[in-house]
Amino acid sequence: MTAAEQNSSEPARRTGRPGPAPLDSTAGRWLRKAWAVMSFTGFAVGALLSAVFVFPVLALLVRDPVRRREVTRATIGKLFGAFLRFMGLAGLSWDLKGLPVEGGAAGSASGCVIVANHPTLIDAVYLLWLFPGADCVVKAAHWRNPITAVAVRAAGYLPNDDDERLLEAAVERLQAGGTLVLFPQGTRTRPGEEPQFRRGAAVIAARAGADLLPVRITCEPPVLRKGDPWFLAPPRRPHFTLEALPRLSPERWTAEGERAGTVRLTERLSELLLEAVH
Template structure:
């Protein structure tokens, strides 16, 4: 009985949290960010300020979820995130991974779907913060380079989507291309959640039988120079680096599944 009540409460509380998240996004887009555009004429300065607002909002959202008993979490190696110009790569087991990371990382930038610029709950934040859009074609790499050069901390999920419950980890080559062509070492973040929740294709109301616990491990940087030096071309270096990252993040997946 107690377990059933706990699960029902977490389902209702999860719905409340996501409703609040959506409402907050709309209010920020309608009230806060338009005011910032009027008060701050410099796009770079405005983007940094917008990211601070987003970080504060995401911290509030994470705190709300923890306070209502929806989830718990812990972070290891957080001090490694207290730098500038980081290229942060992470695996992607859950819908709210990006929310956690952007709550943890100062001046965080990320690659987002262009569709988010048209959604009423997200268009305000993503446009005000100057995030990199994934449909910019040849300009995507230049956008990533400009973001890193400006001191932003760029967050990328190499899988491009949430990790499926079944099947192996499949990384796209885009993240490795950014690392190789921009000459940036990688700050890897391994994310686990037990029991699994908010995975690919799972609705928000499909809550697990017990409260999920997230663990974020910020590991030592992965040097990119060895891959650049050992390969005959940047394309081949990116391929080798993608293979390495696949093995690297798959170890975490195998550990959780075991």
């Protein structure tokens, strides 16, 4: 065990608004509906404004592709942070345990694969805010969507249309010292279904010689799940907890063969990230 693996006693860092408070009056119900409408319009307006005024301007001003990638990612991180704080004003709250990792107990995240479970629509918003320089895999359709095309291209994220190229590119980026955010379950958890973790994250980490840094995400009450109508108002103010767990080194698992090792490592990740959903 390295020092980084013994960080579980780190006290929770509280950010955003204080914890959830029940709101069950009529006024509360209207506030929650307003929350749902505001979160969606806020995100949509923010995305639209940035798609028109921020990312194309950045792409014009910063010609060097490497520098452009850094600036775009940093900007996405800041915009996502601003969106979360905006939602904080409306009652969204969160606890960060062991995060952000820079300067925290888990050490630097550079060269790591950050793996998280995926309960809600805004998990990636949290992770790209907390790990602003990170690479992530983005649905290939976003390369052709006018709202997102400029940003995902300039940020140099990885499209998911060709598994072989994705695997290769992910390993290369990590070996060059990059950080990669992955959701091993691929898509959000469907209420009532046990998510199936796929082996890709463990394989990418093993081939790149990179550590896995699991981040467990819980949201209480659950909101923005797969299949939830967006206007569904939560029964209480939603409260997120994001917790960095001790790192895992794939080489400890793959001594007797990569395939069997990554299968077991993936099972372990699934246990770590899906346990204690309270």
